[in-house]
Amino acid sequence: MKVRSPLRSGVSLVCFSxxxxxxxxxxxxxxxxxxxxxRVNVSLPTAGPEELIDRSIESMWRYGGVLPVPMNExxxxxxxxxxxxxxxEGIYVKDESGNPTGSFKDRxxxxxxxxxxxxxxxxxxxxxxxNAALALSAYGREAAIPVLVAMPDDxxxxxxxxxxxxxxxxxxxxxxxxxxxxxxAANRSPDDFDVSTLKEPYRVEGKKTMGYExxxxxxxxxxxxxxxxxxxxTGLVGMWKAWDEMEAMGWIGRERPRLFSVQSAGCAPIxxxxxxGHGDIEAWPNPVTKAWGLRVPSPIGGFLCLKAIxxxxxxxxxxxxxxxxxxxxxVSDRLDIDFCPEGGAAWAAMLKLRLSGGIAEGxxxxxxxxxxxxxxx
Numbered sequence: 001m002k003v004r005s006p007l008r009s010g011v012s013l014v015c016f017s018x019x020x021x022x023x024x025x026x027x028x029x030x031x032x033x034x035x036x037x038x039r040v041n042v043s044l045p046t047a048g049p050e051e052l053i054d055r056s057i058e059s060m061w062r063y064g065g066v067l068p069v070p071m072n073e074x075x076x077x078x079x080x081x082x083x084x085x086x087x088x089e090g091i092y093v094k095d096e097s098g099n100p101t102g103s104f105k106d107r108x109x110x111x112x113x114x115x116x117x118x119x120x121x122x123x124x125x126x127x128x129x130x131n132a133a134l135a136l137s138a139y140g141r142e143a144a145i146p147v148l149v150a151m152p153d154d155x156x157x158x159x160x161x162x163x164x165x166x167x168x169x170x171x172x173x174x175x176x177x178x179x180x181x182x183x184x185a186a187n188r189s190p191d192d193f194d195v196s197t198l199k200e201p202y203r204v205e206g207k208k209t210m211g212y213e214x215x216x217x218x219x220x221x222x223x224x225x226x227x228x229x230x231x232x233x234t235g236l237v238g239m240w241k242a243w244d245e246m247e248a249m250g251w252i253g254r255e256r257p258r259l260f261s262v263q264s265a266g267c268a269p270i271x272x273x274x275x276x277g278h279g280d281i282e283a284w285p286n287p288v289t290k291a292w293g294l295r296v297p298s299p300i301g302g303f304l305c306l307k308a309i310x311x312x313x314x315x316x317x318x319x320x321x322x323x324x325x326x327x328x329x330x331v332s333d334r335l336d337i338d339f340c341p342e343g344g345a346a347w348a349a350m351l352k353l354r355l356s357g358g359i360a361e362g363x364x365x366x367x368x369x370x371x372x373x374x375x376x377x
Contacts (some may be wrong), residue, residue, distance in 0.1 A: 006118040010043025011068045013201055016304060027119045029199045030300070037198040037301050039241075040068050040205050044249050052249075053216065057081075060107050060209035066245060068205055069114040075143045076114075079106035080209050084217040084366070087335050091350065092223065092366045094214070097338040101162075103293075103371030105135035107210065108203030108234055112195045113139040115202040121145060121193040127180035129231065129292040130159040131371055136195060137168035148188065150180035155292065156376050176287050178297050197232030198301035204241060207234045211242025214366060215251065222257050224363035225314075227350050229342035229370055230261040230270055231296035233305040240308040257366070259314040260358075261305055262342075262349040264289035267297055268318035270305050275316070279303060291324050291341035293370065315358065317349045324348060332373060340376065343369030 005011060005025040013022040015031035016039045022028050028038055045052060045065055052065040060080025064071045077100035085093045096104040109132070116124060123146040126136055133149035140147035149163055153172040163170050171187075173180045181196065194200065215222055222243070228236055236259060246252045263271050267287035273280065281302030287295050299305070309316055319327075328344025331337070339347070346367045353359045 006073070007068050007115065008042065008070055012041045013038050014041060015039065025119070027116065027121060027193050028201060029194050037304070038201040040201045042066055042068055042245075044245055046249065048249075049216070049220065049251055060110070060206065060213075063209050063212045066212070067111065068202065069111060069118065073118055074110070074114050075117060075139055076110055077106065077138060077142060079110045079206075081213065084214070085335075085337065087337075090362065090364055092364065093335070093337060093369055094210070094366055095337055095369050097340070097369060097372035097374075099371075101131070101134045101138050102375045103131040103135065103340070104207070104210070104235060105132045105371070106139070107206035109135040109139045109195070109206070111206030112200055112202040113143050113145065116193055116195065117143045117145060122191045123148060123189065123193065124195050125149070125184055125188050125192045126195045127151070127177050127184055129177050129295050130155045131293060131375060132197070133163050133168070133170070134159050134375070137163040137166035140168065141166050148184070148192065150184045152176055152180060158377060159375055176295055176297060178283070197234050197296075197299070198237070198304075203234050204238045207238030208242040208245070209238075210235060211239035212246075214239070215246060218364070220251075222252065222255075223366040224257060225260065225353075225359055225365040226257040226368070227260045227262060227346045227353070227365065228368045229291070229294060229346045230263055230305060231293045231342075232299045233261070233270070233301045235368070235370070236261060236308050237301055237304045240312070256312045259309045259312045260349060260353065261309050261314070261316040262346045263316070263318050264291050264294045264324060264345060265318040265320045267295050269297060269299065270302055271316040271318040273302065273306055274309060279306060281306075289321055289324075291345055292376070293340070293342045294345065317352060319345045319348045327351075328373065337369060338372045338374060339369050340371040340373045342371065343367070
């Protein structure tokens, strides 16, 4: 007899790639059949947005009716429901800098840690470029689950110190996030649960709330173009999933915003694959960028990012390192928004798309600022 899952009724797990089912009562990382990411399917209600959205909750958990963790079991610090600013005619900024630990990583970690606690995780581990480690440290402490994070040794000291102050064990590794992942694979305990980007199913479920928020903040519609800085790509995958769910519930039709993935020219595996017409990602050699969240040389979910940008008619752009940091400083000062370098890269991509005609006059364009520049200082 099957053991009942502590997750919400109607939750099931299948591989994003091969479709193999997985037991939702157990902790899983990647697919047991093909080693690619696992997708959470939630039994969707027939309710419209007015019935489903709990507007008394000013966090991502206002969309509890489409999330896999029961509301009374959530590990939350008030993440999500961040502002969308109309900064110019037709140009909007979704500003994640006000999240509890200063970035959009809080959404994914809130959901992943909630599910991990329900399913009995003993310790949570992850490699990180910085912000994900900070978020995991905060939510792990909130859930009273020990945390081990591995980060490149050039990660900003402010992030490292904050992780330690949140009682996480921190290991600094020579190299990039891929090397941090290799260190964890060699040194973690058998009972540790890896919550790396797209190596567990639930971070996508937290990130999909970004797609629901855009729908709500654009008055029951979606923008024409979404420009998103991409490292691991969970946000792209999450928004794409959210809009498919909305269509299934009858909230929207088949139209989607054109999704544009933005990377640093010093680490652009998704851009390279898209430009060359590949369906898979090749690891980027010698990644170099101080937009730390973009320094992900071999994203496991890169094939899903490629599908999202291709199926929506979007694209992918690589921004030179000097331009990223110059644009970040300029736009932060002009708009009085705490842009992180990744958000600055997205703004630079928007400017290029306007000049090239990739954005048409009259279109509504959403630029993601995924975190606080203060986390880098």
